[in-house]
Amino acid sequence: TTHDALVGTLPGVRLENDTHVCEITRFGAHVASWRVKRTSDELLFRSKLAKLDGTKAIRGGVPVCFPQFSDMGPCAQSHGFARTSVWAVEALSATEVTMVLRRGDEAGDGDAFGGDYEARFTATLDGDALRTALRVTNAGKSCFEFTSALHTYFRVSDCAKTKVRGLRGTTYLDNLRARASAKDDEDAVEFSGEVDRIYTDAPSVLTIDDEALGRRFRVAKTSTFPDAVVWNPALTDKTRGMSDFGDEEYREMVCVEVAGVKDKITVEPGETWEASQTISYSAI
Numbered sequence: 001t002t003h004d005a006l007v008g009t010l011p012g013v014r015l016e017n018d019t020h021v022c023e024i025t026r027f028g029a030h031v032a033s034w035r036v037k038r039t040s041d042e043l044l045f046r047s048k049l050a051k052l053d054g055t056k057a058i059r060g061g062v063p064v065c066f067p068q069f070s071d072m073g074p075c076a077q078s079h080g081f082a083r084t085s086v087w088a089v090e091a092l093s094a095t096e097v098t099m100v101l102r103r104g105d106e107a108g109d110g111d112a113f114g115g116d117y118e119a120r121f122t123a124t125l126d127g128d129a130l131r132t133a134l135r136v137t138n139a140g141k142s143c144f145e146f147t148s149a150l151h152t153y154f155r156v157s158d159c160a161k162t163k164v165r166g167l168r169g170t171t172y173l174d175n176l177r178a179r180a181s182a183k184d185d186e187d188a189v190e191f192s193g194e195v196d197r198i199y200t201d202a203p204s205v206l207t208i209d210d211e212a213l214g215r216r217f218r219v220a221k222t223s224t225f226p227d228a229v230v231w232n233p234a235l236t237d238k239t240r241g242m243s244d245f246g247d248e249e250y251r252e253m254v255c256v257e258v259a260g261v262k263d264k265i266t267v268e269p270g271e272t273w274e275a276s277q278t279i280s281y282s283a284i
């Protein structure tokens with residue numbers, strides 16, 4: 001098709017409307033780029049050290065975490081196998097693509113998960129917004145369960161001057177304290193050090209204020225992604241040990257991930273679960 005695109009050596013498709021371009025690789029059904037057409041300004045962070053050859057999940061963009069978030073599931077691979085499997089293009093137009101991954105076609109831990117699934121990822125350019133949706137159908141005869149996230153890396157000019165708003169009063173599990181539960185009483189989440197939190201039953205709209213640049217991202221999620229993860233690794237030994245992430249790059253990103261983590265998502269035979277996010281931005 002005319003939408004063929006290569007990100008590194010990874011085949012994929014390019015979506016385009018009047019104002020924006022978006023590239024999605026078949027490896028991971030991964031949104032690797034979402035940019036402003038006129039200026040080529042990237043809206044999503046992608047590490048300069050990201051592997052773009054299929055040997056590792058792409059560090060940046062929108063990784064699809066399925067059938068598990070982090071280590072919260074049966075797979076050995078962090079965040080499950082979806083982000084390192086090659087998906088098939090099922091439907092494509094100028095502004096929308098749907099990719100599919102089925103049981104048996106994944107890389108890695110399909111057997112550990114065991115579910116007879118069909119996963120569909122759809123990315124849609126809609127004006128100045130990008131919608132990403134995940135649908136999971138149970139094609140088998142017994143019920144299965146999983147955890148999931150759309151792990152978006154937002155590009156910011158300086159995380160120290162970035163604030164995530166909308167979570168005041170929400171409870172989170174703190175990944176830095178053995179997932180101990182805490183309540184967020186702050187006006188905004190700020191990034192003066194490592195932050196790694198699973199907010200449970202998060203509100204449907206969150207904003208990311210990049211005050212240095214004067215840009216606000218808006219993340220709107222469906223209630224079928226009840227949770228939201230906020231992550232910035234700061235500069236720690238863990239960051240230094242990440243081969244696909246530069247030591248100083250934490251400054252340029254904030255992850256806000258729509259997720260279903262605290263309660264496992266259950267899909268009965270013949271049923272389909274669907275969840276999505278719409279991300280957009282404006283001047284502050």
Ligand code: BG6
Nearest residue numbers: 070078079151175196197229231
């Ligand atoms: C976040 C987790 O979602 O993903 C973090 O909350 C984790 O704990 C991060 O470090 C990155 O994970 P990975 O597997 O892509 O290095």
